[in-house]
Amino acid sequence: MKLSQVLKDVKVKNEYKDVEIKDITADSRQVEEGYLFVCIKGASFDGHSVAEEMLQKGAAAVVCEHDLGLENQVIVEDTRMAYSPICAAFFGNPADSLKLIGLTGTNGKTTTTFLIKQILENVGKKCGLIGTVQNMVGSEIYPAHYTTPDPYELQSLFRKMVDASCEFCIMEVSSQALAQGRVEGIHFYIGAFTNLTQDHLDYHKTWENYFEAKKLLFKACDIAVTNVDDEYGLKIVDGCGCKVVTYGVDNMKADYTARNVRFSSEGVKYDLIGEKIGRVNCPIPGRFSVYNSLCATSVALTLGVDFTDVLEAISKSNGVKGRIEVVPTPNQDYTVIIDYAHSPDGLENIISSLKEIAKGRVVTVFGCGGDRDKTKRPKMGKIAADLSDFCVVTSDNPRSENPSDIIKDILEGMKDSKTPYKVVENRKEAIAWAMKNAKKDDIILLAGKGHETYQILPTGTIHFDEREAVAEVLEELNK
Ligand SMILES: CC(=O)N[C@H]1[C@@H](OP(=O)(O)OP(=O)(O)OC[C@H]2O[C@@H](n3ccc(=O)[nH]c3=O)[C@H](O)[C@@H]2O)O[C@H](CO)[C@@H](O)[C@@H]1O[C@H](C)C(=O)N[C@@H](C)C(=O)N[C@H](CCC(=O)O)C(=O)O
Ligand SMILES: Nc1ncnc2c1ncn2[C@@H]1O[C@H](COP(=O)(O)OP(=O)(O)OP(=O)(O)O)[C@@H](O)[C@H]1O
Ligand SMILES: N[C@H](CCC[C@H](N)C(=O)O)C(=O)O
Numbered sequence: 478m479k480l481s482q483v484l485k486d487v488k489v490k491n492e493y494k495d496v497e498i499k500d501i502t503a504d505s506r507q508v509e510e511g512y513l514f515v516c517i518k519g520a521s522f523d524g525h526s527v528a529e530e531m532l533q534k535g536a537a538a539v540v541c542e543h544d545l546g547l548e549n550q551v552i553v554e555d556t557r558m559a560y561s562p563i564c565a566a567f568f569g570n571p572a573d574s575l576k577l578i579g580l581t582g583t584n585g586k587t588t589t590t591f592l593i594k595q596i597l598e599n600v601g602k603k604c605g606l607i608g609t610v611q612n613m614v615g616s617e618i619y620p621a622h623y624t625t626p627d628p629y630e631l632q633s634l635f636r637k638m639v640d641a642s643c644e645f646c647i648m649e650v651s652s653q654a655l656a657q658g659r660v661e662g663i664h665f666y667i668g669a670f671t672n673l674t675q676d677h678l679d680y681h682k683t684w685e686n687y688f689e690a691k692k693l694l695f696k697a698c699d700i701a702v703t704n705v706d707d708e709y710g711l712k713i714v715d716g717c718g719c720k721v722v723t724y725g726v727d728n729m730k731a732d733y734t735a736r737n738v739r740f741s742s743e744g745v746k747y748d749l750i751g752e753k754i755g756r757v758n759c760p761i762p763g764r765f766s767v768y769n770s771l772c773a774t775s776v777a778l779t780l781g782v783d784f785t786d787v788l789e790a791i792s793k794s795n796g797v798k799g800r801i802e803v804v805p806t807p808n809q810d811y812t813v814i815i816d817y818a819h820s821p822d823g824l825e826n827i828i829s830s831l832k833e834i835a836k837g838r839v840v841t842v843f844g845c846g847g848d849r850d851k852t853k854r855p856k857m858g859k860i861a862a863d864l865s866d867f868c869v870v871t872s873d874n875p876r877s878e879n880p881s882d883i884i885k886d887i888l889e890g891m892k893d894s895k896t897p898y899k900v901v902e903n904r905k906e907a908i909a910w911a912m913k914n915a916k917k918d919d920i921i922l923l924a925g926k927g928h929e930t931y932q933i934l935p936t937g938t939i940h941f942d943e944r945e946a947v948a949e950v951l952e953e954l955n956k
């Protein structure tokens with residue numbers, strides 16, 4: 478493909494030679510003969526520093542932000558923002574042939590994207606899905622490295638979806654992705670908002686930046702579907718110029734509302750009130766399942782899916798791996814649940830939801846991620862201690878940090894609580910401890926790692942699947 482074709486949607490500041498481009502990358506380690514190398518300045522590396530070396534290595538051209546005095550250079554204002562339209566053009570702008578539904582918010586994105594996909598598939602629509610757990614083209618699964626992939630991977634996934642005749646793509650749009658321009662230039666048919674609470678302040682620095690990043694999605698969509706029970710639900714779509722559809726529980730002003738809500742360990746039931754009225758039966762338990770299913774139904778109804786078909790699909794929906802997932806514990810009189818709650822609000826929601834259905838104690842086994850927002854730690858500690866009957870404080874993904882330092886930060890938030898707790902740094906041993914000390918009717922909540930099948934330790938990444946850990950403890954107990 479000619480360089481000018483790849484640059485068709487980018488404002489270029491200089492004259493350049495219209496060479497042939499074989500492929501594109503923003504990672505110098507991937508560069509091969511004929512590649513276009515996009516120089517991105519990041520927190521730990523600046524692509525500009527190797528631009529000349531890349532041309533010597535065989536790159537056909539480099540895209541940069543200032544004059545590097547190189548022959549085959551293309552100067553643009555912001556390379557990070559240019560990378561998305563460049564990748565889109567390279568893959569033939571596949572998103573133009575898809576109806577894109579983007580979800581943003583702190584919690585509930587993954588769960589809600591799966592619900593929307595299930596509703597659309599129930600009426601025979603072929604869909605792609607992009608998000609934290611996995612990427613999908615119809616029923617084909619591709620591994621996910623990020624919640625929202627970088628522009629090259631994202632556009633290549635869109636291409637696969639179009640080639641496989643998908644009509645819709647339902648995707649999670651993280652605040653980091655919005656801030657870093659991973660979806661720059663992409664137009665969404667629907668943008669949906671779940672909620673906004675604290676997370677990722679290590680990256681965004683201020684609450685204002687976090688909010689502004691999330692808001693970007695609603696400047697790039699035709700219709701916004703938003704949660705008006707959340708204090709930011711209306712603010713986030715304010716001035717965005719798109720059509721706004723609202724949902725909320727008991728909020729009669731919303732376009733779609735849930736009333737007469739009933740919770741049980743089997744799921745949630747409520748009356749959905751929109752253009753029509755019907756009883757929703759969502760087989761995923763937890764207070765937040767009302768919001769997630771309400772968001773999914775509001776999106777589907779906005780897309781014109783028949784009311785009865787929406788209710789039918791929700792009643793058949795299966796949960797998502799690692800989200801309020803019950804782990805088999807045959808012949809035991811307690812329950813083990815894996816959940817991905819890794820923010821103060823997520824933890825508060827899952828523990829209070831479990832408290833509503835628990836016959837015995839709720840024992841929370843949790844830690845906090847290393848190299849991530851440190852201010853979350855005491856808050857999560859306080860919430861876990863205030864709401865649980867017992868806490869086992871352990872490691873999540875310590876990454877480069879010392880696990881005991883992270884635990885210390887968590888305990889800081891627990892010091893005023895009378896809730897008993899135990900510290901077991903090794904996560905497998907923490908799970909074993911909780912199971913061995915379980916009482917009848919306890920719910921043991923393993924919070925934070927959800928679908929993950931690894932643990933990132935300072936010494937490297939190891940295979941770690943909590944389902945296997947539970948099975949191994951049971952085997953040991955049954956010996
Ligand atoms: C905070 C954050 O989002 N950082 C991302 C960002 O890092 P950065 O800007 O600091 O990049 P950098 O390492 O300095 O490199 C700059 C550029 O030089 C390139 N490079 C780098 C090294 C080299 O030898 N040669 C080279 O060319 C890199 O490919 C990059 O293009 O750009 C990198 C390249 O795209 C990403 O890998 C990196 O993701 C980091 C690893 C990350 O963990 N991100 C997480 C927090 C994230 O994005 N999470 C969200 C949401 C999570 C949720 O669901 O809650 C997500 O969407 O997944
Ligand atoms: N609507 C919601 N409101 C609050 N908490 C929720 C909601 N839905 C799910 N949760 C809690 O948050 C956790 C994460 O849910 P989910 O994976 O669906 O969210 P997400 O927005 O995709 O998160 P991430 O940004 O980490 O990918 C769940 O395991 C659950 O404990
Ligand atoms: N996408 C989130 C997930 C965190 C999950 C938790 N297990 C942790 O490692 O903190 C992040 O990268 O911040």
Ligand SMILES: [Mg+2]
Pocket residue numbers: 586587608609610624649
């Ligand atoms: Mg997610």
